[in-house]
Amino acid sequence: MNKEFIDKWHSQVKKGTLSFIVLIVLDKNELYGYDLIEKIRNQTSIEIAEGTLYPLVNRLKTDKLLDSKWVEQETGIPRKYYFLTKTGKQTLEEMKVQWKNLQKLITKLM
Known part of the structure; x- marks a missing residue:
């Protein structure tokens, strides 16, 4: 096994799915940044730094999700709570379809 390759691949997979994970978590909850980080950590064991989360949520806001x-x-002090827009909910539903299709294809290959 090439541990270095696996570690890089795992990092890329995590980065590639982080937007999806954030949208899933915010689908049912309005959360402020720290609470969002904690919820993701508790439900997935994925560690997200504030320096990763805030640029990501800003991009998702720019994309109107x-x-x-x-x-x-x-x-x-007041807290900034994040929530999905109507476009965000629609986009998340399409992402779920795409994820399930990809999952089926990979499972079929394995």
Whole structure:
């Protein structure tokens, strides 16, 4: 086994699916950044740094898949919550179809 190759491949797969993962998690929840990182970590064991998450959610906002709103807290500073737009929900549904098709093809090959 070529561990270096596997590690690079795993990193690329993770990067390539991170947008999909963020959209899936936000499909049912409005979350602020840290909470989004924690939810992904807890449900997938994927470690996401803030320096990775915030540029990603900004790209998803630019693509009109996410929006955000500031929510005042009883104590502390306001938090920016992210949520899927209508276009984001439609895009996620198409991504799920594409993912299932890809999964079938790979399973068939294996």
